[in-house]
Amino acid sequence: MASPTSKPTVAILGAGPAGLTLASLLRVQSIPYTIFDLSSAISTAGGTLDLHPAAGQAALRAANLWTPFTKHARPESDVMKIVSPAGVVLWDENKGAADEQPAAETEDDLFGGRPEIDRSALLSILLEGAGGADAVTWNKKLLEVIPAANGTHTLRFADGTVSESFDLVVGADGAWSKVRNILSATKPHYSGISSLELWSLDVANRNPWLAAYAGAGNCFTFDADCAIQAQRNGDGSVRTYASLRVPETFFADYGVDFTAPDAAKHVPAYVEKYFGNVGDDLKKMLLSSTDKVIPRTLYHLPPGFSWEGKPGVTLLGDAAHVMTPFAGVGVNAAMLDALELSKAIVAAAQEPEKGGLVEAIQGYEKELFPRGEKYARKTLKNLDGHFRKGGSEDIAAMMRMVHAPH
Numbered sequence: 464m465a466s467p468t469s470k471p472t473v474a475i476l477g478a479g480p481a482g483l484t485l486a487s488l489l490r491v492q493s494i495p496y497t498i499f500d501l502s503s504a505i506s507t508a509g510g511t512l513d514l515h516p517a518a519g520q521a522a523l524r525a526a527n528l529w530t531p532f533t534k535h536a537r538p539e540s541d542v543m544k545i546v547s548p549a550g551v552v553l554w555d556e557n558k559g560a561a562d563e564q565p566a567a568e569t570e571d572d573l574f575g576g577r578p579e580i581d582r583s584a585l586l587s588i589l590l591e592g593a594g595g596a597d598a599v600t601w602n603k604k605l606l607e608v609i610p611a612a613n614g615t616h617t618l619r620f621a622d623g624t625v626s627e628s629f630d631l632v633v634g635a636d637g638a639w640s641k642v643r644n645i646l647s648a649t650k651p652h653y654s655g656i657s658s659l660e661l662w663s664l665d666v667a668n669r670n671p672w673l674a675a676y677a678g679a680g681n682c683f684t685f686d687a688d689c690a691i692q693a694q695r696n697g698d699g700s701v702r703t704y705a706s707l708r709v710p711e712t713f714f715a716d717y718g719v720d721f722t723a724p725d726a727a728k729h730v731p732a733y734v735e736k737y738f739g740n741v742g743d744d745l746k747k748m749l750l751s752s753t754d755k756v757i758p759r760t761l762y763h764l765p766p767g768f769s770w771e772g773k774p775g776v777t778l779l780g781d782a783a784h785v786m787t788p789f790a791g792v793g794v795n796a797a798m799l800d801a802l803e804l805s806k807a808i809v810a811a812a813q814e815p816e817k818g819g820l821v822e823a824i825q826g827y828e829k830e831l832f833p834r835g836e837k838y839a840r841k842t843l844k845n846l847d848g849h850f851r852k853g854g855s856e857d858i859a860a861m862m863r864m865v866h867a868p869h
């Protein structure tokens with residue numbers, strides 16, 4: 464193990480939001496780390512994420528990444544439109560022309576809510592914060608973490624190599640974490656929801672109707688066992704999830720390979736079969752979003768998932784508490800974990816007399832478990848509350864209540 468006064472050798476598995484946020488925060492504090500990721504570069508896939516002031520935004524500020532964030536964030540996308548399954552607009556925060564808007568006077572006016580940022584932009588900012596692409600050892604797929612006799616840990620990778628002598632191994636390797644295997648036998652289980660992710664690119668030029676209909680932010684519809692959720696992205700695209708409460712084998716049983724290059728041609732039959740009764744505009748939105756088609760079967764860990772602490776290994780982000788996206792909190796939870804874990808590591812390095820790394824990680828995990836559970840329960844509550852008859856009406860009523868003048 465690290466001597467009481469030395470900085471620990473830290474391995475971070477995963478260059479996603481959790482791992483890169485942690486690396487950025489450690490870099491600010493001059494704590495060295497090694498990041499490994501199975502990919503050859505950061506992911507450019509994915510849509511928009513809203514960052515909350517006390518979670519994602521707080522982590523970015525602590526990592527000195529606030530200024531780049533404000534350059535890419537889209538506060539104007541922090542708007543909600545709720546549509547009934549029949550197509551009636553029940554709530555709409557999209558306003559008229561920009562010149563009708565009151566001008567934002569302070570940074571808090573602009574970013575005090577939950578501004579959106581594209582996942583690719585967020586990852587680029589975090590990668591720079593972590594030291595750039597050269598700071599990550601790419602194409603390293605972890606297979607297992609092996610305890611060594613001297614209390615450190617060894618990493619074994621799919622390419623046959625090993626990396627040794629880490630005082631702390633941090634699993635930021637997502638839902639199917641390999642680091643987690645040394646801490647727990649629990650695996651994520653099917654959430655009951657499968658989604659067909661449908662993309663329309665460059666909507667302002669190629670589909671102005673969709674641009675106007677989906678609006679600047681989120682456009683959601685919920686009904687019994689189904690949902691349609693569209694989101695505007697900063698790259699000019701609209702991503703729409705057509706989700707169903709169905710068995711885990713739904714996509715396999717459906718008999719169409721939605722990952723094949725010609726998947727778009729199967730979308731009309733799918734929409735007709737499962738969303739045939741929705742309002743005309745909602746149907747048009749689904750049918751005109753076939754530039755990219757991605758089937759997703761959504762998994763989660765049980766709320767309250769925890770593990771018996773083991774010196775020298777811990778988890779954060781989806782590896783610790785993967786949940787479905789129905790509360791939109793996964794990335795915030797991951798970045799807040801990174802902030803708290805960085806504080807624990809820094810405290811252990813700066814004040815070893817207080818118990819060192821082992822106690823610092825125990826303290827981090829003690830807070831992590833209830834925090835992860837809170838996020839997971841909120842997500843489950845949303846999933847149950849939204850995917851039912853009257854789901855849209857209930858959210859619209861809640862929005863009216865929240866925004867009612869007091």
Ligand SMILES: Cc1cc2nc3c(=O)[nH]c(=O)nc-3n(C[C@H](O)[C@H](O)[C@H](O)COP(=O)(O)OP(=O)(O)OC[C@H]3O[C@@H](n4cnc5c(N)ncnc54)[C@H](O)[C@@H]3O)c2cc1C
Pocket residue numbers: 476477478479480481482499500501502511512513603604605606635636637638639640641759779780781782787788791792793794795797
């Ligand atoms: C369809 C969908 C929509 C979502 N929408 C939202 C949303 O709107 N708002 C929100 O807050 N959250 C959303 N989420 C959740 C959010 O994406 C995650 O919570 C967040 O990405 C977690 O970050 P992470 O770094 O923990 O994990 P990940 O983003 O999964 O990153 C894990 C990293 O580890 C690497 N890795 C994996 N296995 C290994 C291995 N064996 N060896 C080495 N490297 C490995 C991966 O390549 C990846 O870079 C959504 C998730 C999904 C699936």
